[in-house]
Amino acid sequence: MQALLGARLAADINVVAQIIMLVGLWIGFYFARTGQIPRHAAMQTTMVIANLFFILFVMVPSFYQYIILGGTTGGVVAQLMLVHGLLGLVVQAVGLFLVVQMRTQLLPKRFRIRNFRLAMQWTLGLWTLIFVLGIGIYYYRYLVARPVTGVTASLERFRDAGGILLKEMTELRAAVKERSVPAARRAAERTVNLIEGKRGPRYGDLDKNGTVEDPAEGFGLLTYLRAVTSAALEPQAAALAKDVVGWLTTIREDAGAVLAAPDLGSAETRVEKAVTLAERVSRDGISALVAAAPPMVIVVMDDYLFKPERLTVPRGTTVVWINQENESHTVTADDKKFDSGDMAPGGAFAITIKEGGTVPYYCDYHGGRGGVDMAGVLVVE
Numbered sequence: 001m002q003a004l005l006g007a008r009l010a011a012d013i014n015v016v017a018q019i020i021m022l023v024g025l026w027i028g029f030y031f032a033r034t035g036q037i038p039r040h041a042a043m044q045t046t047m048v049i050a051n052l053f054f055i056l057f058v059m060v061p062s063f064y065q066y067i068i069l070g071g072t073t074g075g076v077v078a079q080l081m082l083v084h085g086l087l088g089l090v091v092q093a094v095g096l097f098l099v100v101q102m103r104t105q106l107l108p109k110r111f112r113i114r115n116f117r118l119a120m121q122w123t124l125g126l127w128t129l130i131f132v133l134g135i136g137i138y139y140y141r142y143l144v145a146r147p148v149t150g151v152t153a154s155l156e157r158f159r160d161a162g163g164i165l166l167k168e169m170t171e172l173r174a175a176v177k178e179r180s181v182p183a184a185r186r187a188a189e190r191t192v193n194l195i196e197g198k199r200g201p202r203y204g205d206l207d208k209n210g211t212v213e214d215p216a217e218g219f220g221l222l223t224y225l226r227a228v229t230s231a232a233l234e235p236q237a238a239a240l241a242k243d244v245v246g247w248l249t250t251i252r253e254d255a256g257a258v259l260a261a262p263d264l265g266s267a268e269t270r271v272e273k274a275v276t277l278a279e280r281v282s283r284d285g286i287s288a289l290v291a292a293a294p295p296m297v298i299v300v301m302d303d304y305l306f307k308p309e310r311l312t313v314p315r316g317t318t319v320v321w322i323n324q325e326n327e328s329h330t331v332t333a334d335d336k337k338f339d340s341g342d343m344a345p346g347g348a349f350a351i352t353i354k355e356g357g358t359v360p361y362y363c364d365y366h367g368g369r370g371g372v373d374m375a376g377v378l379v380v381e
Contacts, residue, residue: 007062007368008142014058015138021047022131029124032117041102044120048095055092059085069342070365072327075304076140084133091126098123141373149307152217153298153322155290158224162286164215165194165251169271169278172255176264176271182207184258190215191255195248197223199324199346202252206259218324219300221248221286223346227298227320228289230348237292244285247277294318294352299376301329301343304366306376313353314381320350329374330364339364353380 028043063085072078098119101107113119168191175183185207193213196203197220205212222245229241254267254274261267295317300307302324313319321331323343331340331349337359340349353359359378360371367374 008372162282188255188258230350231318310377312379318352334360334369
């Protein structure tokens with residue numbers, strides 16, 4: 001149903017159906033309490049079989065796409081889905097078992113539930129809880145107001161980050177000369193995190209003071225370089241980008257040496273060389289790359305959002321999407337004119353928009369056509 005109707009419409013139909021089924025089950029419970037056993041049996045059987053249809057054709061496909069294909073375990077929606085799915089399968093299996101026992105003689109006596117009434121009551125109670133969890137999934141995925149997001153990354157911020165790198169390295173040099181271990185390790189941590197970005201393997205509380213410090217708010221210089229190199233650069237600029245990656249890697253290693261050094265004196269020479277290299281990165285590397293890059297904007301995929309969600313660009317602009325999450329995402333146009341395919345964490349996807357118009361798009365794992373959930377809009381003028 002989701003493939004035919006879209007994620008939101010299938011979810012809408014499923015919510016209405018679940019309300020009807022829950023009401024039906026409670027009516028069946030009333031029939032049992034008032035001795036109307038044939039009606040009770042018919043109602044419970046109908047609801048359990050109907051729910052099996054929605055499990056197979058709505059819930060399982062939705063779970064598979066959001067959790068399995070997207071590699072998603074974080075976030076409120078994913079956590080609710082996991083609990084809802086586990087409890088739902090158990091309760092559906094018990095419900096089918098009770099229907100078979102109630103309606104047929106297929107089960108041997110040793111497998112039949114003796115306290116049938118108590119089992120029915122527990123199943124109904126758990127079914128009600130699962131319904132509440134399902135409403136929670138629907139609410140957080142489709143009804144919660146999404147935060148308004150602005151630009152979180154750009155070529156201007158890339159250039160600024162180069163200046164920040166030089167500032168952090170200058171502070172690191174001063175701290176090493178003064179033999180101030182806390183200040184040196186703090187500056188070293190900020191340098192490494194600035195280079196790595198929050199998805200980098202070495203990112204974190206490197207000086208072990210209980211706080212992760214990053215002067216670029218998680219969008220590392222290496223991430224910016226992935227964004228820039230994913231656009232169509234001239235060969236000379238592409239070669240320069242590779243050089244900058246090498247320079248940054250050296251600086252990162254030199255800063256890491258400060259964090260690991262038994263005394264700051266042993267790292268002083270490396271830090272001096274790293275400061276000179278940081279000057280080269282800022283002056284000859286990043287500034288030149290920003291000047292050589294085509295007209296470009298960056299969209300960050302984070303917190304199950306495209307940031308910014310709505311973007312207006314002139315024709316001929318290269319749009320680069322960067323996946324800053326641990327989950328996989330896609331960038332898929334509603335009209336299928338472009339599709340990134342599976343974007344692993346840290347992955348980048350770039351297109352150059354040459355035609356004017358409004359282009360809605362979404363993540364195939366966590367969104368849907370028409371602006372559902374994780375979705376965005378490009379307005380090309």
